[in-house]
Amino acid sequence: MRFHKKVAIVTGAGQGIGFEIARQLAVEGASVILNDLDEKLANTAASEISSKNGICQAMYGDASNTTFIKRMVDMAVKNYGSLDVVIANAGITLFGDFFTYTPEAFNRVMQVNLGGTFFLAQAAANQMKLQKNGGSILFTSSVTGHQAHKDLAAYGMSKAALEMLAKNLVIELSAHHITVNTIAPGATLTERTMDDPTYEKTWSELTPTGRPAYTSDIAQAALFLVSEQARHITGQSLIVDGGWTSISPSPF
Template sequence: MFNKQVAIITGAGQGIGLAIGRKLATAGVRVVLNDKEEGLARDAAAQIQKEHGICIPFAGDASDVTFIEAMVDKAVTQFGSIDIVIANAGITLFGEFLNYTPDDLNAVMKVNLAGSFFLAQAAARKMKAQQTGGRILFMSSVTGHQAHKNLAAYGMTKAALEMLAKTLVVELSEYRITVNALAPGATLTERTVHDATYESTWSRITPTGRPATTDDIAHAALFLVSPQAGHITGQSLIIDGGWSSVSPSPY
């Protein structure tokens, strides 16, 4: 289906990014897997390479423009093209609005927004030159749609990514590049399983009766970057088991 396409996934050493990497590699995509932690990137890529398909690690800071450009260049040098980019890297820094610090705000903005923006820019330049089209996918969140306590900064960045996806339709469609966003709700990952009440709380308040798995999110990502989604662009898909339709607070 993907005909040996090439993908970059940032923040993919574990969790949703890793699940997407597995799905893409299994489908025949050659994957450049990024994580800020070198050990996570190396181990995740080795696991995918062994069990699912072609994957190489590229560790580093996905919010750094110089690194982003080097990563895109690596994909093209290693595999000959760049066809799919998934800006999955992001950070969450909880904090009350009245006490939120400039340092925390700048950190969230740099990773979640600037990193995604400049990754899309660097990849789109290559895709334009290739003249073969491409897929760009941003990772938003239900917090970009519904208010969550202590997540004003994070939710703001996620809503902004969805607007970026819409705006880039105007600038990139002529090059056959689609741009969309996924907005996961509560999801069971390595991070959330450390909260003993997370699964039970979100199972109680989610209409489908459970939080998402990383595969739930990965299946949707695979579709949006596939050839079958060639006429879908500028859209944001919420994957939250219906939570945002009713929005009960977990607190």
């Protein structure tokens, strides 16, 4: 029960990696605010966690909206008394050829992936400063922030920027005993990727360990980075990809 009496916010957690992180936090004792843009996904996910004796409340809304971000932080404190862990997992992927990529697609990727993460970290850190007990913040990056990937120039750029943000915030947050790190998943089996019938086979062949990640692989690494065991780790990015970035074969 590493997170007994801890309070956490996880964004983009209606399914996939975010859901598994929220589920594992609740299993280990945390009270969780579970966010997703989709109301049905958020409610279903929170209900599933609650049905297994976890403490989980759904909050659906746009995690890149600063007014909504403040509401999430306020709700965590109002309902559970504090805010100790924040996982900024919400993000979008908009594939597109560089030569024809639109300003609208670019701005939306940056708004969600960068703006949402930046301002959630800001709101959470301000709350943690008031509490004077420290806390842990984790950003979700990607292996595409480390290796070039076809049609993902904007997305990869946004994910690389998150890792620099984590490094920079070490200067701002360490004096308040707040750690800030980044996790960079590789190919992972989620509801979205499993819609592609070739995904698992393709990434099993490309990944040195012989399979893509399960959401539990990513969640276990994430929980370590926001736990007391990682209190001396900050400003770092942990790649969880079965070794793919070491050799980087392209699926295209």
